[in-house]
Amino acid sequence: MTVEERLRRTLADEVLVLPAWPDPMGRVSAGITRRRRLRRLFGAVSTAVLAVLTAGVWTAVVAPAGPRPAPSPSAATVPWKDSPIGAVDLFPPPSPRPSARPCGAADLATSVNVTDNGAAGGHRFIDVKIRNTSGSRCTLSGSAQLTATDARTGARGHLTTRSGTGYGGTGYETPATIDPDEEATLGLVTGNGCNGGANPTTYRDIAVVMLGRSYPLGTLTVQTTCELEVTDWMLDIQAHPLTPPPYARLVPTLDVPATVTIGQWFDFTVTLTNPTEAAVAVVPCPAYRMTVFKGGGSYWLNCPGMPVPAHGAVRFAMRLQVAGSTPPGLVHLQWQLLDQPGVSPVADAVLTATT
Structure with missing residues (x-):
């Protein structure tokens, strides 16, 4: 095999592709916080979500592109359906603040x-x-x-x-x-x-x-x-948001399995806790991103219109496939509610990936 042939084979190897940043805007913003340049984030929401609803508990089942297993039948859940949204701007520019009297x-x-x-x-x-x-x-x-x-x-x-x-x-x-x-x-x-x-x-x-x-x-x-x-x-605008971030007060926590199997699906839950004195209305329904190694993506959260009560919590069921190229050992799972740029609640967990 010539050097050129080896190089072409190496460049085409998907296993060597670097994983995407789980939070591009967050990382860029951290590097140029004081510069405040180009604060808009363009996300690609390539698949959608159908909610799984229980009494007093919200649930959402998500899956990346490709073959998707149906959830296990249960009286406490409803079937989900594939509802792709396509590319959207998750953070559209806010309307300008109306002018007031001149400052003296x-x-x-x-x-x-x-x-x-x-x-x-x-x-x-x-x-x-x-x-x-x-x-x-x-x-x-x-x-x-x-x-x-x-x-x-x-x-x-x-x-x-x-x-x-x-x-x-x-x-x-x-x-x-x-x-x-x-x-x-x-x-x-x-x-x-x-x-x-x-x-x-x-x-x-x-x-x-x-x-x-x-x-x-x-x-x-x-x-x-x-x-x-x-x-x-x-x-x-970042220091003085024209529209207050609606979900920044919510605190996500994860309940995940200790071990996941490479190439297989696994279920986990996300609990959004509201530690404040006022209920948080989940309107409009936000998007979120979940990643584990090279698996995951951005999705719409299922919102039946119920607020997260003051000092209360709402639990969401999640489903994610571990990419086949994931190396055995400890892997990082991140779940992020996509609020305004730089104000996105994030939860993390460490899993063990096995073959």
């Missing part, structure tokens, strides 16, 4: 908070946040000016800036309509791609100027070869 200087804090979000692609990203200290909602529109001192010459004055495009995406909304105690965000972006990266300018004693006030940025010092980019004032 008296509505805002007298100081700002500064967060250095680090550098990427030759740019450095800095958040400047100002809080609404008034008793009502207001809208902070437009951008702001910067004043600073050139560290090399000692000269101080207004900086020439350009409109910022390094932020944006679905993680922010412009203008910033902020409720009491919420913050508006101004993004500053440096660049080192001008003049071949040579002779950068260092600025210190930087201040944001707007509404007749100057807001010092503390000890922040920036170095750039390009004009600084300054965004408009934005609302950080």
